[in-house]
Amino acid sequence: MCGMPQQHPVRSTPARPARPDASMSLITNVMDHSLDDGYAEAAARKKADGDGGMPKTLRARLGLAVGLVLAALIVTVGAAQARVAAPVVAKEREELIDRIDQETGAAEKLEDRVDELRADVSARQRDALRDSGGDGSALVGILSGAVAVHGPGVRLVVDDAKDASGGGDGDPRSTSGFSDTGRVRDRDMQRIVNGLWESGAEAVSINGQRLTALSAIRAAGDAILVDNKPLVPPYTVLAVGDGGQLSDRFQNSADGLYLHALQENYGIRTGISAQDDVRLPAATSVSVRTAQPITEKGTS
Template sequence: MCAMPEQEPGVAPRARPDASMSLLTTVMDNTLDEGYAQAAARRREAGRSELPRTARAKLWLAGGLVLAGLVVTLGAAQAREAAPTVAREREELLERVHDGTRQLDDLQARVDALRSDVDARQRVALSDEDAERAELVALLAGASAVEGPGVKLVVDDAEDVAGTAGGPRDDGFAQTGRVRDRDLQRVVNGLWQAGAEAVTVNDQRLTALSAIRAAGDAVLVDNRPLVPPYTVLALGDPDGLLEAFDATLAGHYLTTLRDDYGIRVERSTENGLRLPAAPSLTTRSARPLPPEPDAGTLSHPEDPEEVTAP
């Protein structure tokens, strides 16, 4: 840009040669727009105020991490302290269960010994005919152990119980591939119908008062929980008993369970089975037999007085 000539004193100022180019002069003198300057100033101010906010955020983050670490550490310490307590309580519970099982076995052995003693005393007290009759009654009632030939049925759950599909046996409480109480009921009733003389389920002797029920997924026989596989023993003619059982509705039902639901069934004939006595039998009522009249004493229905025969 050309320099302006000095003006003489006392002379009116002369106009600038570039007065007609005021716009270009303004552009040349102020190359940066005021809006940019204001924006730059705001950014500088924001930068100065952003630094404290960032520091506060980092401080809060550090505090949160420290708090989280403290919570995890306390949780781990409490879990470490509680683990021995839980293990000790579990061991105590298992020990109580084992003690209760041993006591139950001892009591059952004592009951069996007392039952054997009662049977021996009964045979001594009764005559031969009465003893045979008592043994027959005890056999039919399940109060005495029995031995002889028979059949063996082993019924077990399907291999993949959880993978079986729903069907008419699915009532929402268990899978269709699981053996249930009503399945064992039908099998046992079918064996009785086929002519079985005595039946046990997992060594539990069945009588006229026995009940097969369910508690959740467990099967109870006379209130004793059983676990699969369920071994059913039945005394009788082996071949005839199996043939008669297959002809019953229970035999067809068991075949359907095996073919349609995958329930495993094993059958075999046995020559020497021993079925224990039923442990749950108790005497409900008893009365003595009337005394037999003496051979030397006669009683006439019309004469209340006894007459002694010569």
């Protein structure tokens, strides 16, 4: 009797009971994956680095506290260094002030010495000019401006017009290129002084400045300079000479008529009068360019 191979009975796996919410797959997916995968990964990395559990507000406060501590430390260190350096700076400042005072004092002494030497040189030059003239030494001293003089003469005052502007027909300044204003110009004073010399003046001064053969009357802007010293109007011109005759000659000369034209056309104020005694100072600086010793007669 043939035996049939024995077959094991087949066991059927009991089926897993279906989830009650199997029909609501979308809602189930949302509930199971409420946090996006990318956010979940980022949170996991932060947690692994050790800062994931610290709130941002707390981290900000800690950072601010650290910054304030560092700032306070820097300020404290800077104040300490400044306190240490303050005495050194004060000492250096005092030493610098002392040096400045010493150098200023030395410079003032040198200036005083220069003035003394300049005055001595001027005095020696005046003495040399006065003594080298022989019988005409007094005249040489007067003409060179080396000595103060006084005597009869004229007093001429020239001033700007009241409104310092004016005009008129016949411009006496046209040949000199001056504008038609009421201000006294350097060329005007040059003509006045030359007119007085030509009329017989022996010595002339303007506002106390003694004029010599080397004196210069120039302009610097609207200012008039006499030997580089500025003058302020009104300009007072004193001249030593025969008072009445000197006044008449000047007023009738071409330069006197020029001054009269300035008065008529531009309102420049003038006044001239003869004086019994006018006093002129010596020139502040007399330059001797050439000198020659005088040999007495009868000597070889």
